Every structure is written in C-alpha cells, then in structure tokens.
Amino acid sequence: MKTGILTIGNELTSGRVQDANSAMIARAMQEQGWPVAAMLSVGDDDAAIHDALAFLLDRVDGLVVTGGLGPTADDITTAAVARAFGLELYTDAEELGRVRAFFEGRGFSWTENNAKQAIFPQGAEIIPNPRGTASGFALRRGDKIVTVIPGVPAEARRMLFEGVIPIFRKAFPEAALHVETVTFKLFGIGESAVDDALADADFDGLGVGLGSYPNFPEIHLVLTARENAPDVAARMLREAGERVEARLAKYIFAKNEKTLAENVARRLTEKGLTLSVAESCTGGLITDRLTDIPGSSAFLERGAVTYSNAAKTALLNVPEEVIRDHGAVSDETARIMAEGVRTSAGTDLGLAVTGIAGPSGGTEAKPVGTTFVALADGNTTVCRSYAFRWDRRRNKVVASQVALMMLWRYLSKGSRSDE
DSSP states (O other): OOEEEEEEOHHHHTTSSOOOHHHHHHHHHHHHTOOEEEEEEEOSOHHHHHHHHHHHHTTOSEEEEESOOSSSTTOOHHHHHHHHTTOOEEEOHHHHHHHHHHHHHTTOOOOGGGGGGGEEETTOEEEOOSSSSOOEEEEEETTEEEEEEOSOHHHHHHHIIIIIHHHHHHHOGGGOOEEEEEEEEEOSSOHHHHHHHTTTSOHHHHTEEEEEEEETTEEEEEEEEEESSHHHHHHHHHHHHHHHHHHHGGGEEEETTOOHHHHHHHHHHHHTOOEEEEESTTTTHHHHHHHTSTTGGGTEEEEEEOOSHHHHHHHHOOOHHHHHHHOSSSHHHHHHHHHHHHHHHTOSEEEEEEEOOSSSOOOSSSOTTEEEEEEEOSSOEEEEEEEOOSOHHHHHHHHHHHHHHHHHHHHHHSSOOOO
16 A cells, blocks of 8 residues: 655745654554655645645555644635545534534634634545544545645644544555564664664565664664564564664664653662753753653752853862863863762762854864763763764754763663773
8 A cells, every 4th residue: 555645834835834744644654564655745725735636646545634724714725625526515513513612611712714624525534633623534535545634743643643544444454464663762873884783684584674764863773564463573573673782782772762861861760869960062951851851850959051161160169270271171171060060969970061062162172062071970980072063053962962871871881881
C-alpha cells in the first residue's frame, strides 16, 4: 500500500509556519510498513487543492490531508474536497451539538461561523477529534481512501493514530503487517562514522530496515521489522539491536521516546544524588532541560546563570585573579565554578559550563565555540574542553548536550571515563 500526504494552508506556503505534520505522518506511515510515495503542500486555494488531490490519488492508495478545517473564511478544505469529488455538503447534527457543548463547557463565546466545523461531504465517515472542535472525515473513492484531519499538530497526531491508521488497516487488510521499531539515540559520533561502524551488521540479512536521522545534536537510528507474526518481528528487532549496541554502545544514551535529560534524571533519582548547575554560555539551558522532567526537584537543588565575571566571583567564589590570569573561559574557571556551585548548594554533584557562544568574542587562542565543561563530586573534579563550530544557538545547544552527557556517563559508570 502506498500512501501520500497533503498539507494545506497559506501559513505553510508562505513560510510563516513550519510544516511539522508531514514529517510526523511520514514516520507513522513508514512504521506501519506503508511507504510514502509523495508529499505536497498547497495554500488555501480551491484549484490548488483540486489539482493536488488529483496528482496524489494517481500515485497512492491512502491519502492523509491536514489543515483548513477551522471556522474562518480561509478554511476551505472540506468544501474543496467535496467539490473535487462532486459531493454535496451537509451539517451533522450530532457534531454540531458536540462543537456547541465544547464552547459552552469552557465558557467560550459562540459565533455562528463555528457551525462550519460540523459540515461534511455526503458519505463521509467522521473521524472524531478528542482534543479540539474540528473533527475530520474519510472518503472512499473507488479503491482509494482519502482522510482529512485538522492541521493543529497535537490534534493531527492523535487523530492519525486513533482514526486514520485504523481506517487504513480496515481498508487494506492485506497490507497490515505487524511492525516493531526501536530508536537508538546517539551523540558524539558523526553520521558517516555511524554508517561505517554498521557496514558489516547485515541488517538486510535479518530482514530489518535501518534509517539514520540527524536530529541536531543527536543522531537517531531507527530499526524496523515487519512480519505477520509479532514474535518473529520482535526476535528480528532484538537481534538487530544487539548488533547496534555491540558497535556503538558508548554513544547510545537513550532509546525510543526517552531523552538524555530524562535518563540523567532517572539515574540521579535512583542513586539518591543531588545536583547543582552553574552556567555561563548556555544561559540556563541545562537547567531548563532538567526541569522539563517531572519530579526534578528530587535531585536538582539550584541552577545559577553566572554570565558575568562578577557573578562568577560573587556567587561561585571564582577568584578575580583566576579570571584575570586564565580567562572566564578556561579549564581553571570551569573547575572552580563546578566546585563553587556544589559547595554553596550543599549538593553531591556540581556541573558547570563556560564558553564563547559567538559570533563575536573569540580570539586566536580561544576561537568562537571554545567551551569548558566541569563536573565535581567532592572528591575529584574533571574538566573537558571542546571546540564547537556552529552558530550561537547551536553552540549553546551542543554545550548543554555535552554537559549532560558528561553527567550521564558519570552516573552510568561510576567514574568520569573518556568513553
């Protein structure tokens, strides 16, 4: 079964909004074993929608359309789809009642244009929207299925998995294989090096698909097994995963939906260790990532953004002469920052980062991207230096990543290994 994706909206074709739905839908289709033959984006234009539907339905069996189901004048998708297929429109009384109840239950003012969200093409199967007001719909055109859902990413994602995919499975039972996937998340190795490391893994021989997806600053490896028997797919995937881990274990920090910050938080909580963080160039990004994790108060005592030299001296006890002699961005300063925040907070661990994010501030000796990360545990303090070469934002992001990786490896191995 071949699938296609059509995203609709002037906000997409003007570049004002990034199209997040196409990537999400494509991943879901691939995981189901249904390759995506084509993806298109068009504006809120009747003729463009008509032409896009014709183009895609000439190439795919199942089509997912998102966007243009709202109450405003430019939300024309339902009417455009109906015209393209020569169908009349009708108002679904049950859906109209649901939309009204949604507004009343939240104390929102009702305007009549909201009734537009209860209008559907004749013969459509309604796809419920558990997160919003605009439900979607599905149409069978010969041996093809067209599904239409809202463009709001959170709504689209839920309706895809709860509505669209079950409809596709029912319509194309012969294409429904059991699909198992696992995602390995790596950091500290380039994509070409990953490819070289896995060159002899022979995933084809196992019948397992491999996809490599850069997701700065990480690389995500996705293994996919598709079989009629779930236990066979699971076995294939397990063996393939073992081959990945045998070659790349030291770069793997998480699997599937887990994040680096989540795994760091879990290890800190399991070990009963507390942490304080001192940040300069990252401006609080490390602390922000950690506090995204529910329950982070169990291990995180404080995060100090000591951006200026004066702040490093006043809050972390970095001597002025150390900054004068070695610089705010130096091994010596980073070590004292980690020790200083740990001591002042009374925590088991102190993590610190200082660097030159850019685009200015660099020197020949310390170019833009020079960064030092230090970790102190009361017995020893280690510091590592890095030379990043990206723009300011990416330098900040990757600096937070290497800091959390240092912490992750310390917590995972009980020592600050260079591995």
